[in-house]
Amino acid sequence: xxxxxxxxxxxxxxxxxxxxxxxxxxxxxxxxxxxxxxxxxxxxxxxxxxxxxxxxxxxxxxxxxxxxxxxxxxxxxxxxxxxxxxxxxxxxxxxxxxxxxxxxxxxxxxxxxxxxxxxxxxxxxxxxxxxxxxxxxxxxxxxxxxxxxxxxxxxxxxxxxxxxxxxxxxxxxxxxxxxxxxxxxxxxxxxxxxxxxxxxxxxxxxxxxxxxxxxxxxxxxxxxxxxxxxxxxxxxxxxxxxxxxxxxxxxxxxxxxxxxxxxxxxxxxxxxxxxxxxxxxxxxxxxxxxxxxxxxxxxxxxxxxxxxxxxxxxxxxxxxxxxxxxxxxxxxxxxxxxxxxxxxxxxxxxxxxxxxxxxxxxxxxxxxxxxxxxxxxxxxxxxxxxxxxxxxxxxxxxxxxxxxxxxxxxxxxxxxxxxxxxxxxxxxx
Numbered sequence: 001x002x003x004x005x006x007x008x009x010x011x012x013x014x015x016x017x018x019x020x021x022x023x024x025x026x027x028x029x030x031x032x033x034x035x036x037x038x039x040x041x042x043x044x045x046x047x048x049x050x051x052x053x054x055x056x057x058x059x060x061x062x063x064x065x066x067x068x069x070x071x072x073x074x075x076x077x078x079x080x081x082x083x084x085x086x087x088x089x090x091x092x093x094x095x096x097x098x099x100x101x102x103x104x105x106x107x108x109x110x111x112x113x114x115x116x117x118x119x120x121x122x123x124x125x126x127x128x129x130x131x132x133x134x135x136x137x138x139x140x141x142x143x144x145x146x147x148x149x150x151x152x153x154x155x156x157x158x159x160x161x162x163x164x165x166x167x168x169x170x171x172x173x174x175x176x177x178x179x180x181x182x183x184x185x186x187x188x189x190x191x192x193x194x195x196x197x198x199x200x201x202x203x204x205x206x207x208x209x210x211x212x213x214x215x216x217x218x219x220x221x222x223x224x225x226x227x228x229x230x231x232x233x234x235x236x237x238x239x240x241x242x243x244x245x246x247x248x249x250x251x252x253x254x255x256x257x258x259x260x261x262x263x264x265x266x267x268x269x270x271x272x273x274x275x276x277x278x279x280x281x282x283x284x285x286x287x288x289x290x291x292x293x294x295x296x297x298x299x300x301x302x303x304x305x306x307x308x309x310x311x312x313x314x315x316x317x318x319x320x321x322x323x324x325x326x327x328x329x330x331x332x333x334x335x336x337x338x339x340x341x342x343x344x345x346x347x348x349x350x351x352x353x354x355x356x357x358x359x360x361x362x363x364x365x366x367x368x369x370x371x372x373x374x375x376x377x378x379x380x381x382x383x384x385x386x387x388x389x390x391x392x393x394x395x396x397x398x399x400x401x402x403x404x405x406x407x408x409x410x411x412x413x414x415x416x417x418x419x420x421x422x423x424x425x426x427x428x429x
Contacts, residue, residue, distance in 0.1 A: 007031070011038065011075055016046065016066060025190070033079040035086070038066065041190035048078040048187065050085055061085065062102040062187040072185065103188055106148060107141035113179040128175055130285060135160055135172045145183075150193045153180075157202050164259055164331035164356035170204040173197060211354050213362040221369035225415035227351045228253065228362070232416065234337050234349040243308045244316045244325055245333045247301050252330075252356060254298045254409055256363030256381050258285060259330050259356045265315040267306065275299050275402075290382045293402035295409035330356045363408060370411060372404040380404055 007015055010032020021044045030036040039047045046066040052059055063081050064073035073081070103109040110132050118128045139156050140148065153176055160169040180192035213227040231253070235246050248262055255262075257279070264283040271278065275298075281289040294302065305315055312321035334356055340348040360381060367377040378384075380401050 013075055016075060019046065030079075033082050036063075036078060036082045039190075043191040045184070045190045047190065048073060048081075050082050052085070052089060060102065064187045065185055103183070104144060105141065106143045106145065107137050109145060109183055109188060110136060110141075110179055113182050117178070117182055126286075127171075130287075131172055131175045134285075135168075136176065145189055148193050150196050153194050153197060154202065157197070157204065159327075161203065162331055163327040164334065166204055166355050167357060169202070170199055173199060173202060173204055211352070211358045211361065212365045213351075213354060213358065215362075215365055221365045223369065223411075223415075225366075225412060228412060229415050230349060230351050231337075232412075234340075237342070237348060238337055238340055241333060241336075244305065245329060247305050248316050248325070248330060249333065249356065249359070251298060251301055252359040253362065254295060254301070254412070255292050255405065256360050257292060258360060260285075260327065263316055263324050263327060263330070265324075266313050267309065267315060268313070270302055270306075270315065272299065272303070277302075284382065286382070286384070288382075291396070291398065293398055293405060295402075295406045297409045297413070298405070366408060366411065367404055370404075370407050372407070373400075376400045376404050 011030045025041050027037050027039045035050050037049050048063040050061045063078050118125050157169050157173050160172050177194045180194040183189045184192040214222045214225050261283050269278045275294040277292040281287050314324040316325045337349045379397050
C-alpha cells in the first residue's frame with residue numbers, strides 16, 4: 001500500500017495519471033467521495049466503481065473507465081455520478097432495479113450492447129440480432145464475463161468458420177470486438193479479451209467473401225464452368241464420402257441455399273409432386289419462411305437422398321438417423337477434397353480453395369451471366385430487395401425462379417456433357 005501513496009484528502013488527477021498497475025488487481029477508496037473506489041487491473045485499466053448497501057447486501061455499480069477520451073469518465077464526473085446515485089438511492093431508486101447494473105454474463109453484456117449501442121443507431125439492427133441469437137449467445141451466453149478469455153472468443157469464430165461460413169465469421173468477429181470494446185469503455189470488463197483478435201489471423205476477411213467458382217480475375221463469370229465440373233468430378237471420385245455429403249454439396253450448387261437451411265431440411269418439407277422445397281422460418285437466416293423451386297436435376301438428387309434416408313426424418317441424416325449431419329460436416333468434406341490425390345499423385349481437386357458458402361455466391365453470379373433479371377436472381381437466394389425496389393418485395397416470383405434455377409441446372413449439364421445428352425455426374429453417384 002505504501003508504494004501507491006494514496007492521497008489523504010481523496011484522488012487527484014495527477015495522482016490517478018501516475019498510478020501504476022501491479023501484478024494483481026487492486027481497489028482503492030476515494031477519500032474525497034464516500035463509496036467511490038478505483039479498480040486497477042494488471043493491464044493498467046482504471047475503472048471507477050461505487051459500493052452501496054442494499055439491506056444486508058453490499059452491491060457494486062461500475063461507473064466507467066477513468067480518462068478524458070470519448071467514452072471514458074473523468075474524476076469530477078465520477079464523483080458527480082456518485083452523488084446522483086446516492087440521491088436516487090435515497091429516493092428508492094436502486095441502480096440494479098433500473099437496469100444500470102454491471103452485466104455478469106455474456107448474454108447480459110450482449111443484450112445491453114444491442115439495446116444501447118445497436119438498436120437505435122443501425123439501419124439494420126436485425127443483422128446484429130441474428131449474429132447474437134445464432135452465433136454468440138447459444139455458444140457462450142451462460143459464461144460469466146470474468147471467465148471469458150481470448151481463446152473462448154476464438155472458439156466462437158472458429159465454430160462459424162468450421163461450418164463453411166467464413167464471410168459470416170467476419171461479421172461475428174466484428175460484433176464480438178465491438179461489444180467487448182464497448183464493455184471495456186463502460187468498465188464492465190477490465191480489458192477486452194477480443195483486443196488481440198484480427199481477421200487475418202483467424203482467416204476471415206474481405207478477400208474470402210469474393211470467391212465464386214468460374215469467375216476470372218476481373219470478376220467475369222465463365223460459361224465453360226471448368227471449376228464447377230472439376231468439383232463435381234472430385235465429389236464422385238472422393239473415397240469414403242457419404243451420399244448425404246456428396247449429394248448435399250451438389251444441391252447447394254444447384255439451389256443456392258445456405259448450408260444450414262439444407263442441413264435442417266426434413267422430408268416433410270419436400271414436395272416431390274410440385275417440385276418444391278418449403279423452408280420453415282426457423283431454418284432461415286432472416287426468420288422468414290420461403291420455398292425453393294427445384295430443377296429436374298435437384299428433384300433427382302432429393303429422390304436419391306430419400307432412398308438413402310433409411311427411415312430418418314432428416315434429408316441429410318447422420319449415421320444414427322436420429323439427427324441431421326453436423327454443421328461442420330460440409331466444410332470438413334470440402335477441406336478433405338483439397339487434400340486428396342488420385343492414383344497419379346495429382347490433386348483430386350486442383351482449383352483455388354473455396355468453402356461451402358461460396359457455392360451460394362457462385363449460383364448468384366452465374367444467374368446474372370445467364371441473363372436472369374436481378375430481382376429474380378436475388379429472390380432465388382431469398383435476399384431482401386430493399387435496394388432494388390419495394391415493387392418486387394410483395395411477390396414470390398416462384399415460376400420465374402423455377403425457370404432461372406432450371407436454366408442454371410441445364411448450364412451445368414451442358415458443361416459436363418458438351419457433346420451428348422447423357423448426364424451422370426449430376427446424380428448422387
